[in-house]
Amino acid sequence: MGTRFTRLDSGTTNCYLLEADEGYLLIDTGYEEDYDGFREELRERDVAVSEVEHLLLTHHHDDHAGFVADLLADTDLEIIAHEAAEELLRTGENDRQHGGGYLNRRIYYLAKLRKLLNPGWDLTFPPVELRPDDVRVAGDDDEVLRERGIEGQVLYTPGHTIDSISVVLDDGTTFPGDAAMSWPLWAGIRYCPVFVTDVDELYRSWERLLDAGARTLYPAHGDPFDAERLRENLGAYDDDSLVEFF
Numbered sequence: 001m002g003t004r005f006t007r008l009d010s011g012t013t014n015c016y017l018l019e020a021d022e023g024y025l026l027i028d029t030g031y032e033e034d035y036d037g038f039r040e041e042l043r044e045r046d047v048a049v050s051e052v053e054h055l056l057l058t059h060h061h062d063d064h065a066g067f068v069a070d071l072l073a074d075t076d077l078e079i080i081a082h083e084a085a086e087e088l089l090r091t092g093e094n095d096r097q098h099g100g101g102y103l104n105r106r107i108y109y110l111a112k113l114r115k116l117l118n119p120g121w122d123l124t125f126p127p128v129e130l131r132p133d134d135v136r137v138a139g140d141d142d143e144v145l146r147e148r149g150i151e152g153q154v155l156y157t158p159g160h161t162i163d164s165i166s167v168v169l170d171d172g173t174t175f176p177g178d179a180a181m182s183w184p185l186w187a188g189i190r191y192c193p194v195f196v197t198d199v200d201e202l203y204r205s206w207e208r209l210l211d212a213g214a215r216t217l218y219p220a221h222g223d224p225f226d227a228e229r230l231r232e233n234l235g236a237y238d239d240d241s242l243v244e245f246f
């Protein structure tokens with residue numbers, strides 16, 4: 001039987017809780033203000049926060065690393081992240097030094113509207129300092145999960161950010177973080193993240209996910225979808241489609 005998991009709906013971001021050898025591995029947190037909701041989701045499942053032994057961050061963004069600092073205050077979990085995340089987590093700010101932009105004009109205006117309605121939204125989060133025992137993965141890693149009782153691998157899947165990693169379980173269950181998303185499809189995203197640092201690199205990451213046996217994707221934003229959607233939409237966008245950050 002494959003690794004069992006559950007989806008936690010504590011806010012904007014889908015977090016996933018996977019059963020490990022000891023306790024659980026959590027994939028991503030949410031915004032800082034989602035922490036109480038997260039604790040509530042754990043309570044509903046009879047999981048103590050101290051049982052969350054591992055936290056895999058798919059990347060450093062505010063809506064993924066937002067309550068890491070709270071978790072570190074309340075538990076002694078270990079963090080697993082890409083090595084490029086270390087510096088970005090320390091800054092407490094979404095990386096805007098590596099180019100890219102919003103996927104299309106519709107997303108750009110949606111982001112503008114969001115900022116108008118929520119002026120406090122500033123792409124920052126409480127800084128996180130990785131500790132010596134936290135795990136920095138340097139690229140694809142076929143050991144780090146297995147050593148913790150999870151039947152799957154970590155793939156380096158940049159394109160959304162430079163530090164993006166995905167989890168691909170042996171049965172094809174895949175957690176891409178923001179390397180692919182299904183919300184908001186109505187805005188024409190075609191499974192791309194709403195902002196992208198490098199479109200070509202993103203599609204190369206999709207190809208690597210498919211090659212690694214991805215079957216069903218459980219994104220951080222939106223509902224699960226079949227990996228065939230990635231194959232069908234490969235190359236739908238290019239760097240010229242992007243609209244610069246405001």
Ligand SMILES: [Zn+2]
Pocket residue numbers: 059061160178
């Ligand atoms: Zn992101």
